[in-house]
Structures are given as structure tokens and as C-alpha cells.
Amino acid sequence: MLAGDLMGFLALKPILDADIPPRTRQAMLLIQVQAGRDVALGQILDLERDTYELPSDEFLSDVAEFKGARYSILSPMLLGLAAVGSVPGECADGFRRYARLSAESIIMFDDYIDVFGVNANLGKTPGADIRQGRRSHAIRDVLQAADPRDRSEVEEILRDPSGSADGIQRVGEIGRALGVDETIRSQIRDRAEPAATEAASWRRYWRHEAVDALARFPLLTIEQLFRETGNGANSD
Structure with missing residues (x-):
């Protein structure tokens, strides 16, 4: 267990x-x-x-x-x-939207770190999903954007359980050349920002300091992670 x-x-x-x-x-x-x-x-x-x-x-x-x-x-x-x-009362649907958008942004960034991350001080070592052949959001996007030759190369790397450093680096190189890293960063913000806006709308129901903390949570988390990897939260 x-x-x-x-x-x-x-x-x-x-x-x-x-x-x-x-x-x-x-x-x-x-x-x-x-x-x-x-x-x-x-x-x-x-x-x-x-x-x-x-x-x-x-x-x-x-x-x-x-x-x-x-x-x-x-x-x-x-x-x-x-x-x-x-x-939750009138906020019930908003709670669910906030939770879904926040979770998607955080999980997507976790997937991003695995393929494009340069810093291992984030609770996850880059390349873990690649070594396990997982179909994370980032890996799926690389495969989807790749031409047949690059896609075949990525698939071969995913099938290699040894997960060589060169293979992991190559997946990131292919993804960057296709602009997948920029697309995912944009998608992360497209979820984190609406989550913060949703939380901010609860000020008329709950204590302002609690609402402010919830509204800040998705943005603070994403901004911190982008800083750790050397990619500005507002850059593509």
C-alpha cells in the first residue's frame, strides 16, 4: 500500500x-x-x-x-x-471552474518541466515522463506537431526505458523547433489567469484576504515556476 x-x-x-x-x-x-x-x-x-x-x-x-x-x-x-x-451556494460552479483551471495550469507546467525544464529544483527531475514513455500534455503536443520523421524519432526515444540524456534533450530540441514550448506557456497562462479572475469575483461573498489568497494562488505558482526555469511569465 x-x-x-x-x-x-x-x-x-x-x-x-x-x-x-x-x-x-x-x-x-x-x-x-x-x-x-x-x-x-x-x-x-x-x-x-x-x-x-x-x-x-x-x-x-x-x-x-x-x-x-x-x-x-x-x-x-x-x-x-x-x-x-x-x-458554496452561488459560488459552486465557480469553485469547480477555479479548481479545474488551476489544476490544468499546474499539471501542464509539470509536463512542460519534464520536456523543456532546465532546473531540477521544482520537485520533478526533467525527463521522468520521457523515460517512462508517458503521453503527457507536452509529449502529446510534440508528437502532434512533429513531421513523420521527427515523430518516429520521438517515439523511439519514448520506447527506450534507459532514457538517455541525449534522447531526453533531443525531445526538447524537437519541441522547441516546433514552437511547442511557447504554445504550452501560453496555454498555461490561458488557464491560470481566468482562475484568478474567477476567484476575485467571490469578494462579495467571502473575506477579502481569503479571496485574495485564492486569486493569487494560480498566478503566483506559475510565475514562480517560470522564473525558476528562466522563462518570463509574460514571454513567449
């Missing part, structure tokens, strides 16, 4: 032990159980993605929805509200 799986079960204990009204406990447990379900579905979709030669945008969005948006962003927000006896 993975440590993360164990923590998923242990996460129920603080809710069960908390001195809170029964209705609040029931609401929080339901959110936590649904989060556990979404974790499992996200892992399944993440594995299924790699069975497709060129996974569609819709499928990659579904991976981000279940792998990141629901249990990493949306569930903690809902748990916080439930703990104080509140619900």
Missing part, C-alpha cells in the same frame, strides 16, 4: 474525532469520501492516458479534473466551508 493511500484512510480520523455537530461531521465525511473516490479515478485515468497514441484535449482535461482539481483543490475548499457550517 502506498503512503498516500494510507493517508487517505487516516484523513477520516480527525473528522471522526473532532468535537463538531453531527451534521457538520457528516458533511465533511461525505466530502472526504468523495475525494478518495476521485483520487482512485484520477490514478486510473492517468494510467489509461498512456495507452493512447495521441490522447485528446478532452481526455487530458479529464485527467486534470480527477487527478488534481477535485481532490487537491476543490475538496479542501469544500471541507473548509463545511467545517464552519457553510456551503
Whole structure:
């Protein structure tokens, strides 16, 4: 059993032990159980993605929805509200949009780092997805944009489990020559900025300092990552 799986079960204990009204406990447990379900579905979709030669945008969005948006962003927000006896109300759809857009931008940047990253101090070593032959957003985009010769070369590199440094570098070179790195940076901003705008619209419902933190989160994360890799957040 993975440590993360164990923590998923242990996460129920603080809710069960908390001195809170029964209705609040029931609401929080339901959110936590649904989060556990979404974790499992996200892992399944993440594995299924790699069975497709060129996974569609819709499928990659579904991976981000279940792998990141629901249990990493949306569930903690809902748990916080439930703990104080509140619900999203009119913000429910906005919460889901914010979670999906934020998760997509972060996962896409994680994929970007793997193919185009120059700095390993980001929690992920560049080339990991390439070594495993994964069909991440960045790798899919390189394959999709490449001509038959370059695509065949990238496919051969993805099939090599040894993941040579030269092979990993070559995938990045092909992607840069095709402008895939610039396209992905633009796509990341196209998700992070609307997420921040969505959060900012909640000021009339929630405390301003909390809303400001949520609005800043996707932009701050992306800007920091771009700085780490030496690519300005506003440059293409």
C-alpha cells in the first residue's frame, strides 16, 4: 500500500474525532469520501492516458479534473466551508471552474518541466515522463506537431526505458523547433489567469484576504515556476 493511500484512510480520523455537530461531521465525511473516490479515478485515468497514441484535449482535461482539481483543490475548499457550517451556494460552479483551471495550469507546467525544464529544483527531475514513455500534455503536443520523421524519432526515444540524456534533450530540441514550448506557456497562462479572475469575483461573498489568497494562488505558482526555469511569465 502506498503512503498516500494510507493517508487517505487516516484523513477520516480527525473528522471522526473532532468535537463538531453531527451534521457538520457528516458533511465533511461525505466530502472526504468523495475525494478518495476521485483520487482512485484520477490514478486510473492517468494510467489509461498512456495507452493512447495521441490522447485528446478532452481526455487530458479529464485527467486534470480527477487527478488534481477535485481532490487537491476543490475538496479542501469544500471541507473548509463545511467545517464552519457553510456551503458554496452561488459560488459552486465557480469553485469547480477555479479548481479545474488551476489544476490544468499546474499539471501542464509539470509536463512542460519534464520536456523543456532546465532546473531540477521544482520537485520533478526533467525527463521522468520521457523515460517512462508517458503521453503527457507536452509529449502529446510534440508528437502532434512533429513531421513523420521527427515523430518516429520521438517515439523511439519514448520506447527506450534507459532514457538517455541525449534522447531526453533531443525531445526538447524537437519541441522547441516546433514552437511547442511557447504554445504550452501560453496555454498555461490561458488557464491560470481566468482562475484568478474567477476567484476575485467571490469578494462579495467571502473575506477579502481569503479571496485574495485564492486569486493569487494560480498566478503566483506559475510565475514562480517560470522564473525558476528562466522563462518570463509574460514571454513567449
